[in-house]
Amino acid sequence: MFEGVAIHQWLCWGALYLLTAGVTSASETRQPCPQSCRCSIVLLEVNCSDGQLSTVPDGLPQDAKLLNLTHNKIKTLVNQRFCALTELLHLDLSDNLLALIEVDAFLGLQKLLTLHLAHNHLKIIPVGVFAGLINLQLLDVSDNEILVFLDFTFRDLAALQSIKAADNDLVFISRQAFTGLTSVQELHLDGSNLTSVPSEALTQLSVLRSLHFHRLGLTSIPNYSFRHLVHLKELVISHCPKLETLSANSLFGLNLTSLAIRHCNLNAVPYIPLHHLVYLVYLDLSFNPISYIHGNMLGDLLRLQELHLFGGSLQRIEIRAFRGLTHFKLLNVSRNLLTTLELDAFHSVDTLKTLGLDNNPLVCDCRLLWVVRRRQYLDLGGHSPTCTTSIQLQSWNFLDFSQTELPGLLTCRQPRILNQKPQVVKVDQGHTVGFYCNAEGDPLPSVSWLNPQLTPLSPTGRIRALSNGSLEVRYAQPQDSGTYLCVASNAAGNDSLAVSLYVRAFPSSTKNIFHLKGWFAFPSASPGVKGNQKPQFDIKTLLIAATIGFLSFFSSVSVCFVFMFFWSKSKGQIKHTATIAYVPRSAVSSSTGGTGKSMETSRFTMKLI
CATH class of the missing domain: 2.60.40.10 (Immunoglobulins)
Structure with a gap:
């Protein structure tokens, strides 16, 4: 028994020694947290945001996984400034005053996965800035003042998957700007000052799946703008107030599943550019002045499930507008100018699950009776449609009426x-x-x-x-x-x-040849008039025709005389007179009388011009 107690005490002292040694070792290797920063030893995070820092602080823990330097006053990043942070995975420098990043500024950050440089004052990104970031997957340079992407700007980012460069002042994207980006699947660009879609530069992004264009300054998307993006599945074009049309082949070569053209100036649904997108599932044309959805024009979009046209100028959805859309599940046409939505607009309402119809000047009559009858199967998004033009039901939510009341309220007259x-x-x-x-x-x-x-x-x-x-x-x-x-x-x-x-x-008539x-x-006949009035002679037309004919004849004769005159002058020495001999008629008569006298001839001379 005594021996067991001794062994127990020895084990307790041993455990206490090991714990003390571990704490001592940890205290010896742990580095102090820089001033104005907050460090988490457990999460290996260093938070220096809102620290009024003008430079990257010294003495950062070398084992840090995340470094937050947001909302400071850092203006410049010198080369190899983070070379000691070899374990860093996430670096955020957003909301600073960055205007210059030197070449090799991030050298040494071989494990870095995300780099945020948004909300700064960068105007250009020199080639070589991103050297050493061989594992970077996300780069955010949005909301800067970048004017141009030069050739090979991103060539060192072979593992990069997402680029966010919206809200800049891009005027030019070089043809080789995206060279080396063999893994990029998502790209956000701002093109407010671009004169064309950078089609040549986009061809370098061979595996791109999502493209977002913001603030395009074009009035039309040209043909074949995205022809080499064969893997693109999502295209978003937003906040382009000048964009009015899409050329017929503007989306040629794409097999999109999602297309959004929002906050633009389209006045019609682009049926022709869309017709080949047979894999399209999601279509968003919200905030465009589109007034009509015509019938039988969307049938080629065989797999379409959602159509959003929120906040537009939609006045009418014609019958058979969604004919052929057998998978149609969601229609959002809230905040438009619709007075009704008829059942015959759909291929089948059995597949429809969600309907946004609120904030429209609806006329509550029998055309909307189908909505009421299917209210238990439809998700109206928590915003029920109301009657705004019907005097009897004005401002009433017609979905609140009972089944017995509805037939007498939602009526139509043949x-x-x-x-x-x-x-x-x-x-x-x-x-x-x-x-x-x-x-x-x-x-x-x-x-x-x-x-x-x-x-x-x-x-x-x-x-x-x-x-x-x-x-x-x-x-x-x-x-x-x-x-x-x-x-x-x-x-x-x-x-x-x-x-x-x-x-x-x-x-x-065969009597009159002319x-x-x-x-x-011939006067036009109005309805009910038999039109048996006799045609009247038009003297004005006759005079005009005669004048035209006379002028034409006179012009032809004059041209002939002038031609003959110049032709005769060009022949050199010619006779200007001609002598013509002839036998008078009286002489011919006397000779036939058998007198045997020879006939007398007469001559006269004619001067030639």
């Missing part, structure tokens, strides 16, 4: 064409005819026209449907004869009206 009298018009060939079709309903119905083959008529062409609901047939031809159909439709149904047109061809049809004016 269209009715006002003038149902049969319209039959007979005109002569060449006249212009107009048919009118006025309709009423709630909501206001749209009016369309069908030709005798029941094909919809467009707003352009010789036979066209006008925006005021009327039909115009210009310079009517016999083949235009037939029955045309006016169709007025809204969400509650439709109404139709048939009108007839008969066009008489010009009568064929016709002056071009000298007659």
Whole structure:
């Protein structure tokens, strides 16, 4: 028993000795923390922020993993200033007054992973500044005054994966600026003073997956701007107030899954540049003055799941606008000018999970009944739509009404064409005819026209449907004869009206070979007029035609005379007179009388010019 107690005491004294020795050893190797800094021995962090430092302090712990020098007054980094910090992983020099970084300033930081130089006064980054940073993965030089990226600026950063260079004053990016960046997957650039997209420089980033362009000064994205970025999946273009269009092939060569063009000046959805992006999942066109989403124009985006058009000028989403989008899950059109959103705009609302429709001047009628019926399946983002133009439901949240109340509140009135009298018009060939079709309903119905083959008529062409609901047939031809159909439709149904047109061809005549049809004016016939007025003789046209013909003839003769004159002068010595002999008619008669006398000839001389 006594022996066991002795052994126990020996073990306790041994443990106490080892603990004392460890503390003594640690105290001997630990370095003191510099003044104005706070050091964490456990986390190996040195925090010198807000220390009013004008230079990097001396005596920094050599085993530090993180060094924070933010919010100081450091203006210059001399070469090899951090060479003793061989274990450093993260260095933050943001929010200083840095204007100059010498070559080899970071030499020795072989293990450094992140370097933050944001919010300083750098105007240029000399080649060689980043020498030795062989493991750096993140570089942040945003919010400086950088004007140019020179050739080989980043050539020493082979492991770099992300560059943040937004909010600078870049005017030029050299073609070889990104040479050596074989691992960069994310790039943030500011191009407010760039005159073109730096396409040649971007070709060096062979594995780039995310590109963010801020403050581009261009009015249009040129064709083939990103043609070599075959691995790019995310493209963000933001805060470009001059950007109005995307050229047809501006996104050629890309296989994007995410595209955002925000805070720009696009007045239309760029359907043509988008149509080949069959892998696109996310599309954001927020804060653009886009007024329409047209029907049947987005069907090529087979995998699209989200469309954001927040804070724009959207007035209408047409029927079949999202036709073909079988995976469509989210639509955010909040803070626009929409009065309604019809069910027929979607390929299928069964896949729709999130809908942002608030802050729109909605007319609460039967067109929005589908939203109410699916309210338990839709996420409205906590902002329910309200009625702002309906007098009966103004400022009410129509989602709060019960199922029994809704059918009587969200109603529509079927269209009715006002003038149902049969319209039959007979005109002569060449006249212009107009048919009118006025309709009423709630909501206001749209009016369309069908030709005798029941094909919809467009707003352009010789036979066209006008925006005021009327039909115009210009310079009517016999083949235009037939029955045309006016169709007025809204969400509650439709109404139709048939009108007839008969066009008489010009009568064929074999008596008169010469016709002056071009000298007659055929007046246009108004609706209801048969157009049997006789053409009137146009004396003014006749005089103009005669004058033009006389001048043309006189000019041709004058040219011939002048030509002959100069040709005769160019022949040298020629006779200027000509003698012509002839036999008078009387002499011929007397000779035939059998007298046997020879015929007398006469001569006269003519002077040549």
